[in-house]
Amino acid sequence: MSLCATLPQQGGRDEATLRALAERAGQELEDATAHEIVRWAAETFGERLCVTSSMQDTVLAHLASSVVPGITVVFLDTGYHFPETLGTADAASATLPIKLVTVRPRQTVAEQDATLGPDLFRRNPDLCCQLRKVAPLERALAPYDAWATGIRREESPARANTPVVSWDARRRKVKIAPLARWTQADVDAYIAEHGLLVNPLLYDGYPSIGCWPCTRRVEDGEDARAGRWPGLAKTECGIHT
Numbered sequence: 001m002s003l004c005a006t007l008p009q010q011g012g013r014d015e016a017t018l019r020a021l022a023e024r025a026g027q028e029l030e031d032a033t034a035h036e037i038v039r040w041a042a043e044t045f046g047e048r049l050c051v052t053s054s055m056q057d058t059v060l061a062h063l064a065s066s067v068v069p070g071i072t073v074v075f076l077d078t079g080y081h082f083p084e085t086l087g088t089a090d091a092a093s094a095t096l097p098i099k100l101v102t103v104r105p106r107q108t109v110a111e112q113d114a115t116l117g118p119d120l121f122r123r124n125p126d127l128c129c130q131l132r133k134v135a136p137l138e139r140a141l142a143p144y145d146a147w148a149t150g151i152r153r154e155e156s157p158a159r160a161n162t163p164v165v166s167w168d169a170r171r172r173k174v175k176i177a178p179l180a181r182w183t184q185a186d187v188d189a190y191i192a193e194h195g196l197l198v199n200p201l202l203y204d205g206y207p208s209i210g211c212w213p214c215t216r217r218v219e220d221g222e223d224a225r226a227g228r229w230p231g232l233a234k235t236e237c238g239i240h241t
């Protein structure tokens with residue numbers, strides 16, 4: 001079966017209805033558990049819901065697939081991932097009841113180097129992120145009405161006000177953050193309780209894991225995302241802004 005045949009087709013609820021759903025749920029589900037939020041999303045959107053994962057850990061993929069076995073998990077393979085991240089994606093696909101959909105940029109790193117010059121991440125990281133993260137994700141999300149992400153308020157000041165459900169105006173979809181209120185202790189407890197796979201770099205000084213050229217280890221006491229785009233004012237790739 002082709003990938004297209006397994007994806008939901010276009011033509012779900014209209015934009016005004018989706019926006020109203022998001023705004024109401026954002027208020028009503030603020031105090032709900034992550035399971036309750038995922039269950040609401042699954043009941044509301046059915047196959048027009050997907051989950052995204054950076055493969056830093058498998059918490060959201062595990063939690064969502066415990067509510068909806070076989071749920072689609074979208075993984076962005078930027079071409080610049082650490083081998084440990086790709087290994088975590090493979091292991092998640094092999095061990096969890098998920099349908100992993102790996103999404104890649106239109107150009108390989110070699111093709112991008114040939115057309116835009118080498119190491120675009122040094123010269124124009126915003127464009128690099130746009131080409132290798134933001135645009136591929138938008139293509140991947142096109143068939144869906146709602147998408148879930150594992151971002152948490154505690155991760156950085158920029159994420160401190162993340163709603164559990166919101167209207168993603170740029171993509172015209174409902175954005176769901178079931179773990180928004182979770183602390184790192186909540187994440188650690190869930191991983192331990194379920195014996196989950198995690199990216200081994202998490203235990204090697206990388207509390208936030210992105211592309212290898214733009215991620216460094218953090219020092220004790222630093223923000224979890226302090227190691228992302230070191231030396232630059234950039235703190236987000238553009239997916240959540």
Ligand code: SF4
Nearest residue numbers: 121125128129211214
């Ligand atoms: S994180 Fe760095 S390497 Fe990855 S897409 Fe963004 S700029 Fe490029």
